[in-house]
């Protein structure tokens with residue numbers, strides 16, 4: 001430790017009693033127990049910006065800030081693209097044939113995707129790209145996903161973390177000028193290869209390597225470059241890629257680039273036509289037949305200027321990847337997940353009104369209504385979080401913690417939503433074929449869950465692990481001070497952060513207790529109306545979260561990293577606070593529609609209850625029981641107060657999905673709705689109207705013919721009998737027959753020849 005200096009008043013800083021008795025012992029203690037941060041950890045933590053996560057960690061979110069931020073919107077050009085080329089692409093897609101017959105998108109679709117600039121959404125106009133906003137990008141992926149997941153994945157990957165993004169952010173001018181126009185025109189198909197057989201979640205440990213060397217290249221002697229050896233798998237678009245973005249570890253034993261021998265993870269751009277590149281074999285990702293496969297190379301020489309950013313960026317690959325991850329993670333998979341929710345809301349909701357069992361639409365049974373309410377609530381929440389996050393990106397944020405939150409939570413919501421939808425469809429969900437609306441989304445769930453950071457890891461390691469250091473108002477400063485040289489300056493920095501931290505802790509403890517005792521009614525919120533109470537409760541729970549997060553960190557210190565059951569629950573609480581924020585924002589941004597109130601209430605009540613249960617679980621499992629008892633007293637002095645949304649509220653939410661309405665349209669806005677009545681989604685929309693029109697007639701027929709034998713001809717026989725007995729008129733019979741024909745079209749499932757030849 002450096003010798004102490006004297007302060008302006010002449011006394012030594014270390015003579016100050018607080019520094020001497022509190023700050024210095026704590027500083028030395030933490031310095032001893034805090035493990036040094038690896039470069040990969042540091043890069044991950046430094047990446048991106050702190051945004052609303054910082055407010056939630058503060059324990060006192062500034063609601064005004066988020067409520068007054070303008071909602072995102074699409075420009076005229078972007079809306080035109082969604083309504084035009086995106087719609088046309090959806091019309092061109094035959095998801096069944098591409099997955100079961102062709103195992104690829106047809107050539108005409110590939111051509112259309114390239115020509116219309118689907119692969120250049122993020123490339124600036126000066127290079128011939130679309131330069132669309134994150135929100136537009138999200139809308140585009142979402143809409144395509146409601147038609148074909150394989151096509152959505154094909155479009156989203158080049159616009160996500162990959163060569164395009166990396167060249168844009170870090171490429172040399174030569175790389176930008178050469179590759180970006182080619183990528184924009186679809187002359188290059190990019191892929192990005194990080195994952196190796198031995199390094200999946202722990203991507204920082206890739207064994208793929210490159211040695212800096214000089215060799216003969218294209219007839220020239222002594223060309224400075226890298227000799228690469230790698231083996232990658234699961235690489236999306238890999239089998240058809242012309243441009244391979246490759247991550248590997250770079251070594252410079254001959255010191256051709258500088259002093260360092262081990263430079264770290266580096267990224268390069270390799271044309272796949274380069275001799276020695278093995279690419280083209282395919283994996284089969286659960287019958288979603290987008291291009292995905294392994295690739296490898298042994299002793300492949302590449303000139304040094306193929307490194308992204310040239311030699312100057314050698315060794316900066318991990319930082320580059322971490323910095324760009326937030327964008328992709330915030331957009332693609334949240335959009336795909338929300339698409340599945342919208343499809344379920346509109347089509348499975350409609351199906352529940354159309355499909356009849358026990359002489360009633362299945363959507364009228366309370367058991368089915370529970371599933372419908374969950375589908376509607378989750379979709380409302382996903383759409384809110386998707387748009388709020390994309391809008392934040394468009395305002396210049398790179399919210400790394402929030403991006404992990406939306407990736408993890410929205411793909412999990414997709415999982416539960418699609419599972420509920422499959423239950424409602426019964427056999428019609430199970431038998432694959434062109435008529436099946438959810439089977440493909442069901443198969444896509446594990447893909448969304450696994451890619452861009454598998455969910456278990458994202459939940460238990462990344463969200464809170466990164467959040468606690470990055471979004472907490474004091475911990476980052478404390479760690480920085482501890483990791484610095486130990487000078488008086490760093491001690492002063494630590495002291496300032498420590499004092500602030502203590503005040504923050506006390507304030508959260510007090511506010512958490514006081515607001516819990518008074519049911520949050522004294523929390524001042526600028527809001528009035530239906531949202532006010534939710535803001536108040538969320539403020540209380542934010543203070544409780546900040547308190548319990550601090551207590552967990554104090555009790556577990558750096559071992560919290562391994563205590564994933566604790567950090568996972570903290571991640572869930574932080575996630576729910578963010579999702580509730582998004583839902584409140586959405587409700588207000590959409591003009592506080594009365595019809596959407598059941599959705600808002602259902603989601604908010606479900607969220608408050610979930611936060612409470614996660615906190616309860618956390619308190620029951622914290623070590624040092626007396627501390628946990630005190631924490632429980634501060635957080636739940638009157639016990640647990642929130643309950644699940646009531647059955648009545650659940651039925652009101654389910655009802656939104658069972659008939660055409662503005663609320664249902666808002667929920668499913670942005671999905672592709674075909675006009676062709678041969679398509680199941682269109683058939684359901686059409687049948688729903690016809691069935692609702694004839695429902696009162698149907699009820700009359702059932703009522704009046706109860707107990708009367710009308711033969712074996714099902715509904716057709718009943719209609720004839722009802723006309724004959726003058727229970728209904730000919731016109732009413734006609735309406736009923738139209739509805740019945742539409743119903744029988746919708747409930748059909750596909751069958752095939754014995755050998756499944758199409």
Ligand SMILES: Cc1cc2nc3c(=O)[nH]c(=O)nc-3n(C[C@H](O)[C@H](O)[C@H](O)COP(=O)(O)OP(=O)(O)OC[C@H]3O[C@@H](n4cnc5c(N)ncnc54)[C@H](O)[C@@H]3O)c2cc1C
Pocket residue numbers: 191192193194195199200201202233234235236237285292447450451452453454455456457458460461564
């Ligand atoms: C269809 C598809 C497309 C893909 N596209 C690409 C691509 O284009 N480019 C690319 O580079 N990669 C791609 N990937 C790879 C993807 O990013 C990896 O699959 C992912 O990182 C997980 O690695 P893994 O499959 O090896 O799982 P593993 O790392 O073996 O993990 C298995 C399980 O263990 C959990 N786990 C691991 N470590 C921890 C921990 N510390 N704490 C808690 N849980 C943990 C994980 O969450 C997961 O549930 C793709 C994968 C698939 C399936």
